[in-house]
Structure formats: structure tokens, C-alpha cells
Amino acid sequence: MASSIPVSVPAEAPAAEAARGGRVAQRTRRLVAAGAVFVVLLTLMAAAAPWLAPQDPVRQSLRARLAAPTLEAADGRAHPLGTDHLGRDVLSRMIYGARVSLLVGFAAVMVGGLVGAALGILAGYRGGWTDTVIMTVADAQLAFPFILLAIGIIAVLGPSFPTLVIVIGLSGWVDYARVLRSQVLVLRSREFVDAILALGGAVPRIVARHILPNVLSTLVVIATLQLARAIVLEATLSFLGLGIQPPTPSWGGMIQEGREYLDSAWWISIFPGCLLLLTSLVVSRSGDWLRDLLDPTLRSE
Amino acid sequence: MRALLAFLGARLTRALVAVWLVSTVVFVVMRLSGDPVPLLLPPDAPRSEYARVAKELGTDRPLPVQYVVFLGHVAQADFGRSIHFREPAMRVVLGYLPATAELGLTAFVFAVLVAVPVGVISAVRRNTLVDQAAMGVALVGQSAPTFFLGILFILTLSLKAGLLPTSGRGDWTHLVLPALTLGAFAMASIARLTRSALLDVLRQDYVRTARAKGLREWRVVAKHAFRNAAIPVLTITGLQLGTLLGGAVVTETVFAWPGIGRLAIHSIYNRDYPVVQCVVFLSAVLFVALNFFIELVYGFLDPRIRPR
């Protein structure tokens, strides 16, 4: 059975780790912390963009177009990462671009999480046909090259922030669903749940008190890995022209705009691309480490 | 035998469900945007054409009826006429398929041929510089967005070094960078998994026994370990075929490779919805068929369900 999470590999086998007396665990905890710090910093940077960015990201300055990274360009300003084909400051655009990546990423993860959790709980609780249908749909969607469906949907409905969030979000609901479902199944085997329901207890309360605490750490792991996926998917769609539309800066869009100038002004594509790569790397690795730390049973075949 | 049939039956059902699901999403999305008929015809089409297509789709009938009609068309592989090419959409898409197949197969073969040996070596030479370097590269390959990887390759290997063409399809030199780009993720995944699967197996008791018996390391690896590590490796390798199909959309766009991925993207820009629908559907079918085939192979290999 395949997972939509890219195949990840634990740092060490559990037995060996235990043998080392948790030293690896300590190291892993530090790495996760570092990853979290990175994401927090990135988020802060994105939030503080209007104050942090040296210039207006959509401000054109034709005199200084295609300028290499410099402290004084033809328009008299500093452009530490250069300018693009319309003279816009690459650094400023990258900072603002982080907003798009993080906003869409987090929103998509939430959408996926909510939908997935709801469907998973439904499948586990109802069982029978509902379960079969939901799980078959899940299996069918799993590892399917979702991007094809995504472009088909966006082609007809047009690119917009909500469409993007929903499409990217729905590409990842399955992992959440499976986890919640199995948790619900575990609980169902315990009679006290039936007792609570018979006494008129509400389902949401059961979810909150009995289900969520057990799966929280797993959900965090999934969410982290999904965040990396969502960020990359958003950048890919923007690169193809199906994501956030210009002139709003987005990393994928910047990489696309710089394609024509790769030989003469490589910085337009390369800097945002490297930041994207770094973000994807750090976030997905953090997800791996989190998983090793919290729930090695998530490791896929 | 029963186990095998049950297994196959389950997999086939899943395959059909996937295709049905994709078709349904396409249907729903087309209807969501309003009247689908204008989307499927060139703007200068005469009113008679409009009426004919409307009748064919059954837009005057209730939605469930339209859905059945739609499914009927899909079953016959009838996606209407491409607005841009003025030919049946399916014919256009099939025409571009060989290029994608060429790219995908090359990327796949390349990925496997490189990844498996690398994974094995990394496992055997665990924690050495070779292992760490290889796994580091694999990590980057797995996390990097495919389109950016392609751009990096173009910048370094084509533009700066002048070794290879920047784009297009032609002789074998044109195939190198796109195949490398497309196969990177698969290569990285397979390498990492091979390493970990092999490591797992190498820790098993029977391997220790073999070692204790005095067999040379590489013999241990080749004879005992590898065969057992093969199953998970095969599974994951097979699954990569599917991700290759998805990655093809981006790779073909970056390298202007004339396959169905690039066709899909250009058809979106051209507002040629019949072709877009057709590519989405055909990809679903292809993907599902490939996966089904792989699971067949897997079923034969797995001793639990192999027919006796």
C-alpha cells in the first residue's frame, strides 16, 4: 500500500536506538528544534515583510533591470540579490513570496487535515459501506499523480487563492483519514464509547477527549510532511502559471519569470529556487525526525 | 489460487474506482463552471454545432442523466474534437504519447540502474563518507521541486558548460537532462529505500548466522539479504512509475519536450478543454493500468498469495 508521503527512512532502527540509550533521540530532538526554528523564522520573515523587505516588490525600475547583485544599481539603490527583467528587487520579492508559500501551505494543510480527519472518523465510526467507499476512494487517490487532476481542475475553474488551497489541501487528506480511522476503530473496540453514546454523549466530545490526544503527535508528523509537499506543489503550480497570478510575487512565479534570462541573469530564478529547496528540505526532514521521535510506526513499507 | 484471485479482484476494483473517480471529478468541475458546451467548441462555431453538442451531452436533461451520458462517452474514449488541432482529442493525445513514454521509460530505467547499486553500496558501506555523501544527495533529490532541478541542470550543464541542448526532442543528447530531472525523485527514493531495506535484512538473525558461518560479506549480501530486501524495493520502484507520470508534466514543460504533459499545459493556455479532459483521463488510465500490472507482479512474488 502506498503513502502519499514521500518514502522516508528512519535514521536508525528502533532496536539499535534504544541500545544507545536515547543519545540519538536527543540529537534528533535538537534537529527537530532547529527545523522548527527555521519555519518560525520564515513565518516571521513573511509576516514582517512590509518592514523587512528593502523595497516594494512590485515597484518597477526599468533603468535597473536585470542588474546583478550589487550595492548600487543604476537606480541608485542596493539590490543584494539583483533585480529582475522589470527592475524589481529580487530580495524583496522573495520575502513577500514567502507569504504566498506559507499561507497557501498552512491553509492547504488545514483543509486537508480537517477533511481527512472528518472522513477518517466517519469511516471508522460508521464502518460498513461508508468505510469501504471512503477507503477505496482514498486508495484510489493515493500516489495518483495528483498534479494532473489539479491542473485539470484549475484549468476550468481558473487560478485563485481559494481554488488553490482547496485543490492542494484535497491532495493530502488521505494520510489524516487513515490515522483517524484506525484510532476510531481501536476505540470502538472499547465498550465505554458505546456506553457514553448510549448516555447521550456527543461525538465531538468523544473526538476531543479520547481520540485527538492519542493521535495528536501522529497528526503533527503528517502535517509537517504535508506542509513540505504543499509548499512544493504551490510553487510548481505557480511555475506553470496556474497558481498565484502576477504581479503578486511567488517563488514559483519568480522562477518561471527568470527562465528566459538564465544565461544572462541567473539570479532571478536561482535565489528563490534555492530558498524553496531549502524550505522543502528543512520542513520534510523535520517531519522525518519528528516521526522518528514520536511515532516510528508511521514508517511506510 | 483463491488468494490470488481475491487479491487481483480487489486490485482491479480499486483500479476501476480510480478511473471512475477521475472521470467524475472532471464531470463535476466542468459543470461547476457553468454551461460546458462553450468550453468544448471553438468560438466561431455555428449555432447548429452548438445545438448538436448540447444535444449530445444532454444538457437539456437532468444532471444524473447527463452524468450517465458522459460516462458513456468516456467509456468509448470519445472526448470530442480538439479546438486547437481540429481533430478528435483522443487522436491528438495519442500522437503525443510516444514522446512521454520515451522520456518516462528512460528516466525510470536510468533511476533504477543508478539507485539500486548506490543503495546497496551505501548499506554495505554504512556510515562511511560514501554512504553519507550518497544519502545527502538523495535527500536533496527527494526534496527538490522537479521544475527547479530541471532549471538548475539547464543552467549548469547546458548553458554554462555547453555540454547538452537546453530543450526539445532530437537525438539522445536531448534526452539526458529531461530524463535526469524526471528520474531524480525516483532515483533518490529508490536509493534510500534500498539502503534501509537492505540494512534491515542485514540485521536479521539468519544473516548473522551466515556471517558466523564464515561466508564473505558480499556473498551474504547477494545471496541472502538482497533477495529478501527485493520485495519492498520492487514495490516502491513500481510506485515510482506513477510519480514519473506526474513529474512528466513539469519536466516536459521545462524542457519543451513534446509529450502529453506539455500538451496538457499548452491546451490549458489555449483553452482547449477537450484535450485537457482527455489527457487527465488517459493519464489516470495509464497510471492505474501500470500500477495494476505492478501489483500483479507483486502478487506473484509475495509467498503469501502466490498460487501453489
Added chain:
Amino acid sequence: MSGLTRRELLKAAGVAGVAGAAAALPSALAGPAGAQGTQKRELVVAQGGDISKFDPHYSTSANDIRISFNLFDNLIARHPDGKLHPSLATDWKLTNPTAWTFKLRQGVKWHNGDPFTSADVKYSFERTWDAKQNTRVSTVFTTVEKVEAPDANTVVFTTKKPDPLLAARVAFYGGQIVPKKYLEAVGNDAFNAKPVGTGPVKFVSWTKDDRIVLEANPDYFGGKPDFDRFVMRAVPEMAPRVAGLLKGEVDIITQLPPDQGERVSGHPSTRVAGALYAGLYVLAVNSKVPPLDNPLVKQALSLAVDRDLIVKELWRGRGIVPSGPIAKGDNHFDSSLPALKYDPSQARERLKKSGYKGEEIVIETTAAYMANDKPMAEAVVAMWRDIGVNGKVEVVEYSVRAQKNRDRTFKGLWWSDPTSTLSDPDGMFWRLLSPGGPQDYWRHPRFDELGEAARFSVDEKFRGQAYKEMTKIFLEHLPWIPVIQPYEDYGLQKHVDWTPNPNQQFEIRRFAFKFRRA
């Protein structure tokens, strides 16, 4: 067998094979010949997009005319020297003030073997203005009352009023002659799929969005061109187009943006050749759509554009700022008229006066179909934003633009490169903006009156005055916002001996094109 085992033999064969391939590789990868001379017999050209139609009466865009002028001939041809030369007609003269008599060339055959006669000429012209056909060249010959073919080698044009420019009209779009017998037999669609003309090249195949293959017509009356095959490739992305030229895969590339000019001229085997475009790059306006129906808004939009900056930065100085709707080099170009002004404060004033309420104004642009189209659109919209206009750029594919052009469904403004077909305002802005013309989105009674009159007058002084007045009206109502008259650059291999036509006509006949033979 000698002592070699089969395994060793195979190994040796493998090594030999690899060595052989490695040796062959450099020559396979290298171009067909040295940088200055060549033996090649195939001309490969890459342009910024695929054609939309072969049928010369149904498309006048740059990508299409590069092919249609070579598949088909006109009665008269305008050569790169700017003069009119005989083509399918050997002689023409004014036999009375409203009648022109053309003597046709004898012995010319269509590509399918049918003989060329005056019946084809009559049919072709009548087709252009046939309302049922709805061609894109319907306003080119509105001065003509009728065409007659008194015998197989003679054609007589009767004009409604004296038309001094008829010969020039016949030489450009709309004047391509199509085969009556073949067209009537197969119909428009089949004709477009397998075109038949009299030109120096014949149709072989068309792979959509990839390439058009044409072969030389050995019986061409002007002599067989200096190649056996002509391949026109569609490469919409600029980077691979330039890369193709630099690698020697392509002989000529079109629509070369100035940014890339230095790369091409700096490369040892290539050079840049350009000509001041006989026309303008303008933002055409759909003046039917508010707020673009308000002249004050359009004036504001025009005043907000810093054309000097665009010419200097986006075009590296390769262009001039226009002064009105008439291109430099055309008749009646008024060199005393100042270049279009840049004055953002005046622009803001006019915008305010116009009562503009912040409605969205959209430029629908292609990317790399016209040189610098997208970058200019982005620059212009930013300039508009600076004066408070809610401007937006939307990128559309060339095929979508062609559709919108046909159906007149542009949302606001779009790039147009009106070509001066007659070296005269009558063939440029009047052809396009006249009632019933392809860009008929705005009417003005005095403007229309003057245009009609100027078309039919033989008094150049009168015409000069008329165009002066029309320019004033134009500048007030701005059915176009002219932006630049650029140098249109092409990239060529040094072994190509060819000079570009200022009017985008891609001339490959013997008198204009040859390979430098080593």
C-alpha cells in the same frame, strides 16, 4: 576461430563501437559546415509561434505572412529595396483614370499543375470582399468596383474613384492569388489543410505547433530558390529559439528581442540583421468597453507612458518614439509633429477630469509573439498604476489572441503591430481603423469622411492636409495608443545572405535570399 573467446570478441566489438561513436559524435554535433560558407540545401527558420492559417485571405499576422507570401504570389511584388516589381503580372498601367489594366505572365502553373489564368485573379480579388467569406482582408480593396478578365492573360480593375495606390495595394496582403479551380473543388478547410499556390515553395507537411515543411518549386517563374527544402519551426519560447540559432540548428530566427541581440552578435557564427519596422507597435483599444470609451481616459493612459524609458531600457535604444498614427518612412509622415508626450501629472489630471472610478483596465498580451510584448505590458501597467489606474496584465496564448481578434472579444487593450502595407497612411491606420475594418471599435464622422476622401484623391497636397487633420482627431480619441516604432531584429547564421523586409514579409525568393556557398 583464433584464440579469442566469444566474450572477448564481444568486448572488443563493444569498445570499437563506443570508440567509433565517440569519434562520430563531434562531427554529428557540429553544424553542417564552417561559419562563413555552407553546402546546405535546407533552410531552417524558427519563428515565435505556429501559423494559424495558410489561407492568405484569412490571416495577416506576422507568423502567417512569413509563409503565405512564399506559398503564393501577388500580381506585383514589393522588394526589400522598397520598389514595386512585376510578379504574376508583367505589366500594369492606368488605361483611364479609374481603370488599371494588368498583363499577366504566361506559362505559370499552380503547384498542382493547373495553369494560372486571369480567372484565378478575378476569383481571388472577389473572394477578399465577398461578405459570405468574411475574410480578414475585406477592406484592402474597397476602392475597387470590379475586376474583369477580358482574356486569359489580361485583368482590368475598375476603381470607384481614381485610386493612385492600387498597384501598391495589389502588392500586399489580400493581393495573394489563390487557385479558383482547386479552391472551388475542395473548399476552404481542405485548401487550408493542403494549400496550393504559384509561389517559390510548395506545401509538404504541417505538424501543428512544431513545424511546416515546404519544398522548393523547381518550375518557379522567378527561378528555383537557393535551397531544396524550407522548414519553418514554431518555437514560441525565446530561450530555445536563440539557443537553436547559436547551436547552428537554425539558420534564421525571427522576433529577436534586443536583450538577446548582444548574445547573437557576439557569437562567432551568427549576426543580427534588423530594419526599422514599417509600422508601429501600438496598444489597440477596444473603445466600446467602458471606461475606454472615454477619450480623456485614453489620453491619460497615453500621457502616463514613459516611452523614452521603454525604448532605452527594454529595447536598448533600438526604436523610436512615435508621434501619431503614421510610421516614419511613410508618405505624409509629419516630422514636425512632436513625439508622444510623457507627463504623469497631466495624466493624473485628465484621469480625474474623466470621472474614472477605478474600473479595471486590462492589457491582454501574448508572451514572446511580438518582441517584448509581455515586458512592455508589465512596464506600461506599472506606469498606469503610478497615476492611479487599476491596471492589470493578462497573458494569453497566441491562438487565444487570434480568436479574440476575430470575434472582437478583447477586454480592454492588446498589442497590435499594424504594418504599413502601402508605405502610406491609407494602408496602415486607415486600412485597420476604417468602418468595417479589422479594428473597427470606434467611429468619428469627420475622421471617416477625411479617410474616404484621402483614399480616392490624387492630390497629394490635399491628402497631406487630410491626414494632418485625421492625426489631430486620432490624438484626441486614441483608438490606438502608439508605443514604439522598433527595429525588428532577426538573428542569422553568417552563412546566410539575406536582408529583412521592413514590412515583415519574409522574402526567400532568389533575389532576396541565398546561402553563402563555401
